[in-house]
Structure formats: structure tokens, C-alpha cells
Amino acid sequence: MLNPHAPLPRHVAIIMDGNGRWAKRRGLPRIEGHRKGADSVRDVVRASRELGLRALTLYAFSSQNWDRPMEEVRALMELLRDYLVEERTEILENEIRLETIGDRTRLPEFVRGPLEDLIRDSAENDKMTLCLALSYGGRESLAAAARRLAEAVVAGELLPSDIDVRNFGQELSTRMLPELDLVIRTSGEQRLSNFLLWEAAYAELYFTDTLWPDFSRATLYQAIESFQGRERRFGLTSEQVRLRRL
Ligand code: IPE
Ligand code: IPE
Ligand code: MG
Numbered sequence: 001m002l003n004p005h006a007p008l009p010r011h012v013a014i015i016m017d018g019n020g021r022w023a024k025r026r027g028l029p030r031i032e033g034h035r036k037g038a039d040s041v042r043d044v045v046r047a048s049r050e051l052g053l054r055a056l057t058l059y060a061f062s063s064q065n066w067d068r069p070m071e072e073v074r075a076l077m078e079l080l081r082d083y084l085v086e087e088r089t090e091i092l093e094n095e096i097r098l099e100t101i102g103d104r105t106r107l108p109e110f111v112r113g114p115l116e117d118l119i120r121d122s123a124e125n126d127k128m129t130l131c132l133a134l135s136y137g138g139r140e141s142l143a144a145a146a147r148r149l150a151e152a153v154v155a156g157e158l159l160p161s162d163i164d165v166r167n168f169g170q171e172l173s174t175r176m177l178p179e180l181d182l183v184i185r186t187s188g189e190q191r192l193s194n195f196l197l198w199e200a201a202y203a204e205l206y207f208t209d210t211l212w213p214d215f216s217r218a219t220l221y222q223a224i225e226s227f228q229g230r231e232r233r234f235g236l237t238s239e240q241v242r243l244r245r246l
Contacts, residue, residue, distance in 0.1 A: 013200075
């Protein structure tokens with residue numbers, strides 16, 4: 001049961017893993033796992049919106065996933081396009097803003113078209129931000145930020161000694177999202193796989209053995225329940241944290 005008196009995470013990010021294993025266990029091709037996984041995405045977006053989360057980031061495709069077999073990459077891109085086309089109305093009706101992080105230029109045109117339309121048409125929505133991590137890598141994103149700051153230094157707009165946590169964070173594509181509170185990873189793996197490396201600095205981590213296609217509203221609630229039961233200290237002592245809450 002969620003605790004109505006404890007705060008909800010503002011921003012939840014999910015590493016949606018285990019589609020391939022879900023299919024393999026059933027003797028099905030991997031793509032069937034991805035197809036079933038798309039249904040979990042629909043459920044979780046709906047549940048997050050109803051709960052009142054401010055932002056939900058979903059790791060849908062990593063920079064490294066481009067190296068998977070060509071047919072699997074193609075199938076994932078087609079599923080992504082189908083998702084964008086089929087969910088467009090629901091996203092707009094629920095006043096959800098769609099955003100992405102990652103290298104959008106690498107996506108095929110048949111994905112970029114519907115994706116960019118929906119980003120544009122949902123830009124004024126403010127009930128929740130749904131951020132899709134597509135062709136995303138945390139290290140790639142940090143390197144890009146460092147590159148932009150270096151360019152600003154060379155252009156004489158910034159001194160190296162001016163670079164700090166605040167302006168570095170402002171160079172990241174996640175700057176438009178609230179602070180990351182909770183990272184969930186499915187399928188039993190306990191690693192970040194190049195996801196939100198900077199942003200997860202003080203996020204709570206939640207690992208579940210549930211494979212992504214079996215993930216449901218109930219699993220999301222379990223993760224949030226676990227989050228609500230934790231004390232986030234941000235380097236302070238427990239006593240300091242409790243005093244601040246009074
Ligand atoms: C997650 O499921 C989906 C993507 C990474 C695109 P996987 O395809 O990684 O499933 P497993 O890990 O092989 O079971
Ligand atoms: C992470 O899953 C990427 C996504 C969920 C999109 P992977 O299946 O690619 O991660 P590894 O290879 O197990 O670390
Ligand atoms: Mg995997």
C-alpha cells in the first residue's frame with residue numbers, strides 16, 4: 001500500500017529489461033517479448049499519470065543497442081513508431097508532454113516523423129513529462145556536455161574555473177526534468193547499463209526480478225512503496241535529516 005503521507009518520487013526512471021528472456025522462456029522469438037513489453041509501457045505510463053508523478057523516463061533503446069542484430073533493431077524501431085502512432089491521442093488527452101533524451105538524429109525517418117510531431121504537439125502539456133531515452137547513453141551525454149563547455153571556454157564565454165555542478169547539469173538534456181528520485185530496473189540485473197549516470201547520483205535504486213513484459217501497475221506500486229520506506233540522507237546524518245523534517 002502506498003503511504004498517503006509520504007512524498008511520491010517526482011521523477012521515476014525505468015530500465016525496461018528482460019523482453020528477450022520473457023520470449024525465450026516461452027519458445028518465442030525475441031521480438032514477441034518486445035511486443036509484449038510495449039503493452040507494459042502503456043500500463044505504466046497510465047499508472048504514473050494517475051498517481052501524479054511529475055516525470056517518467058523510460059530507457060527504450062541505448063546507444064549500445066544499435067549493435068544488436070539488424071532485424072532486431074529494425075523491429076524495435078517499428079514498435080516504437082507503432083507506439084507513437086497508437087498512443088498519440090491518449091498522450092494528448094491526458095495532457096502529457098513527450099520528450100526524448102539521446103541522439104535523435106540516428107533514428108530512422110519513419111520514427112522521427114511521428115516522434116517530432118508528438119513532441120511539438122504536446123509541448124504545452126504540464127500534467128506529466130514522459131521522457132523516452134532513445135539512442136541514449138549516459139557517458140555519451142556527459143561527453144557531449146563537456147564538449148559544449150569546452151567550446152564555451154574557447155569562445156571566451158566561460159572560464160574553466162567557472163565550471164561547477166550547476167552549470168554542468170544545465171548542459172545535460174535532462175535539465176528540463178525534475179531531480180531523479182527513483183531508478184527501477186527489471187529482470188534481476190543490478191547495473192545501470194549507461195543510464196542517467198550523472199542524474200542517478202542520489203536516486204534510490206530498486207531492482208526486481210520481474211521481466212519487463214510482466215511489469216504492471218502493481219510492480220510500480222511496490223517500487224514506490226519501497227522508495228517511501230527509505231530515508232534519503234544526501235550525506236547528512238539521520239538526526240540532521242529528521243530535524244530538517246520537523
Ligand atoms: C530490454 O529487453 C529491451 C531493450 C534493451 C531494447 P532485452 O531485449 O534486453 O531483453 P533480455 O535482457 O535479452 O532478456
Ligand atoms: C539496457 O538493457 C538498455 C535498455 C533497457 C534499453 P540492456 O539489455 O541493453 O543492458 P545490458 O546489456 O544487459 O547491460
Ligand atoms: Mg537486456
